Amino acid sequence: MSDAAPARRAPSKAVRLRAVWYRHWKVYSKFIVANATPAVLEPTFFLLAVGFGLGRYIHREFNGLEYDAYMAPALLAMTSMYTAAFEASYGTFIRLRYQKAYEGMLATPLTRHDIFTGELLWCGSKGLLFSSIVALVLLAFGHLRTPWAVLVPAIGFLNSIVFAGISYLVTSWVKNINHFQFYFTIGLTPLGLLSGLVFPVRELPYGLEYAAYATPLFHTIETFRLVVSGPAHTSVAWAWACPLVLVTMAIVLGALGVRRMKGRLKA
Amino acid sequence: MKRYAALTAVDSVNLRIPRGTCYALLGPNGAGKTTLSKMIAAVLPRDGGQMEVLGFDPWIEQSEVKARLGVVMQSEVFDEDLDVRRNLEIYGGFFGLRGAAFQKKIQELLKFVQLEGRDDDAVQALSGGMRRRLMIARALLNDPELLVLDEPTTGLDPQVRHAMWGTLRQLKQRGLTILLTTHYMEEAAQLADRVGILFKGKLIAEDAPRNLISEHLPPWVLEFDASGHEETLVALGAETLAERHGDRAFVFHRDEAALRRWVGEKAFGAAVVRSTSLEDVFLKLTGRTLDE
Ligand SMILES: Nc1ncnc2c1ncn2[C@@H]1O[C@H](COP(=O)(O)OP(=O)(O)OP(=O)(O)O)[C@@H](O)[C@H]1O
Ligand SMILES: [Mg+2]
Numbered sequence: 120m121s122d123a124a125p126a127r128r129a130p131s132k133a134v135r136l137r138a139v140w141y142r143h144w145k146v147y148s149k150f151i152v153a154n155a156t157p158a159v160l161e162p163t164f165f166l167l168a169v170g171f172g173l174g175r176y177i178h179r180e181f182n183g184l185e186y187d188a189y190m191a192p193a194l195l196a197m198t199s200m201y202t203a204a205f206e207a208s209y210g211t212f213i214r215l216r217y218q219k220a221y222e223g224m225l226a227t228p229l230t231r232h233d234i235f236t237g238e239l240l241w242c243g244s245k246g247l248l249f250s251s252i253v254a255l256v257l258l259a260f261g262h263l264r265t266p267w268a269v270l271v272p273a274i275g276f277l278n279s280i281v282f283a284g285i286s287y288l289v290t291s292w293v294k295n296i297n298h299f300q301f302y303f304t305i306g307l308t309p310l311g312l313l314s315g316l317v318f319p320v321r322e323l324p325y326g327l328e329y330a331a332y333a334t335p336l337f338h339t340i341e342t343f344r345l346v347v348s349g350p351a352h353t354s355v356a357w358a359w360a361c362p363l364v365l366v367t368m369a370i371v372l373g374a375l376g377v378r379r380m381k382g383r384l385k386a
Numbered sequence: 387m388k389r390y391a392a393l394t395a396v397d398s399v400n401l402r403i404p405r406g407t408c409y410a411l412l413g414p415n416g417a418g419k420t421t422l423s424k425m426i427a428a429v430l431p432r433d434g435g436q437m438e439v440l441g442f443d444p445w446i447e448q449s450e451v452k453a454r455l456g457v458v459m460q461s462e463v464f465d466e467d468l469d470v471r472r473n474l475e476i477y478g479g480f481f482g483l484r485g486a487a488f489q490k491k492i493q494e495l496l497k498f499v500q501l502e503g504r505d506d507d508a509v510q511a512l513s514g515g516m517r518r519r520l521m522i523a524r525a526l527l528n529d530p531e532l533l534v535l536d537e538p539t540t541g542l543d544p545q546v547r548h549a550m551w552g553t554l555r556q557l558k559q560r561g562l563t564i565l566l567t568t569h570y571m572e573e574a575a576q577l578a579d580r581v582g583i584l585f586k587g588k589l590i591a592e593d594a595p596r597n598l599i600s601e602h603l604p605p606w607v608l609e610f611d612a613s614g615h616e617e618t619l620v621a622l623g624a625e626t627l628a629e630r631h632g633d634r635a636f637v638f639h640r641d642e643a644a645l646r647r648w649v650g651e652k653a654f655g656a657a658v659v660r661s662t663s664l665e666d667v668f669l670k671l672t673g674r675t676l677d678e
């Protein structure tokens with residue numbers, strides 16, 4: 120230990136965000152194989168089941184594609200949605216309430232904004248990683264139909280930011296960890312169905328199709344359709360606007376979520 | 387000042403800690419010690435008043451202040467997902483510390499707190515005393531200018547506590563400024579240049595430990611079992627400062643011999659004559675013992 124204490128300067132915002140991000144990566148990468156294996160296996164089994172099982176009983180086209188090819192982009196969206204949603208709900212809540220991990224971080228140059236923004240970026244990175252893994256599976260099944268598919272990781276990143284932001288809003292509000300079950304079962308699962316996961320939204324009854332257009336996941340799935348299947352196979356003619364909506368939502372919801380969590384940590 | 391709803395947890399506290407000195411905040415549970423330390427450590431915002439830490443407003447320039455501080459919180463907050471060494475590495479990362487020199491620093495600090503070789507242990511596998519020491523090591527990673535220690539020795543056995551005092555003395559000798567909160571009068575007397583007594587959010591007395599005693603009380607006290615001696619106590623009270631707290635009677639006097647004479651004359655139960663301590667000052671000022 121040096122005797123004269125040098126006058127330390129606060130690390131820059133970028134260094135602080137990177138340090139938070141790195142903390143999550145360090146914890147996560149300890150079990151990277153166990154953590155990432157389901158990301159490979161789940162879509163594989165799903166595509167096998169649909170391609171060789173269910174698909175054989177479905178004699179029609181969806182957006183001009185076979186059923187498994189129709190579902191492929193949605194798998195990317197679901198993967199990146201769930202990985203971020205879990206991390207920013209159960210994960211964040213456990214760190215906040217049980218592990219008190221943020222309290223320790225607060226004694227360092229990190230601000231509340233750094234803590235949750237860094238974590239949000241980590242959620243985005245998880246989405247990037249997971250959607251890349253699923254994209255490789257899709258590639259093996261021949262479902263990547265355009266070179267624009269190189270954009271899949273970026274879209275996965277954005278979608279994870281969106282859902283981390285939404286999950287932050289939920290986490291900042293729930294008192295009890297069990298309440299997240301409502302979020303997942305009556306929030307995210309129906310959202311998947313509503314957003315064109317299993318059939319095109321224009322086939323939804325009672326004008327629900329317009330409700331679908333208001334959901335973030337719809338825009339993500341359409342964006343994935345654009346780059347994975349091509350513009351000819353989107354669900355709506357205006358799908359080109361969906362990437363713009365996605366970017367906007369990522370910025371707005373991410374910022375709102377961080378803001379709410381900052382308030383939550385103050386108490 | 388800090389408010390929690392209707393409760394004002396810290397109220398018009400006025401204190402100054404010169405560089406290189408150690409200041410001890412004494413106070414019973416709920417006095418506001420933790421709240422005040424957290425405000426100083428830029429962890430909690432304040433609801434009013436002025437504060438300057440190392441030349442910065444701790445809330446407005448949080449990161450600047452926190453970069454120069456070492457903090458040991460009352461509650462142990464380690465990253466349970468990481469082992470001993472990773473805890474220090476990641477924590478240092480929040481200060482922007484990395485690289486070979488930093489690794490060496492971690493090694494030195496683990497040695498300094500006698501935790502060398504425990505690098506790969508889970509934090510949960512350490513004993514309470516070891517975890518406290520690890521917290522000290524963690525607080526020193528960034529070569530802080532000011533150490534804020536919230537009850538660093540609560541719950542430690544006397545031996546470990548004394549070792550911790552030794553560590554803190556060493557740090558003080560290196561020129562660190564230290565703010566520590568404690569329930570232990572002896573700790574304050576041993577380590578601090580100045581002691582402040584915090585009670586219900588207010589700083590009710592402040593001075594060097596010795597002066598604090600001489601300012602408020604005569605140097606000697608006779609302590610005995612009060613029951614059955616109510617009248618005697620009243621009689622002595624006419625002559626000198628005599629108080630009763632619970633079952634114990636306290637008779638203060640500047641003359642030790644007088645007290646010893648009284649012990650000889652009256653048949654007091656469990657009587658002791660001793661020099662007055664910070665504890666007595668505390669009792670006099672607040673009407674309560676520290677652990678009440
Ligand atoms: N987050 C909070 N919300 C509401 N009240 C709080 C909160 N934190 C502390 N308080 C109240 O503020 C007062 C001061 O608490 P504080 O923790 O600062 O006391 P302390 O001196 O550190 O006590 P101890 O010796 O028990 O650690 C107490 O009455 C406490 O109940
Ligand atoms: Mg406290």
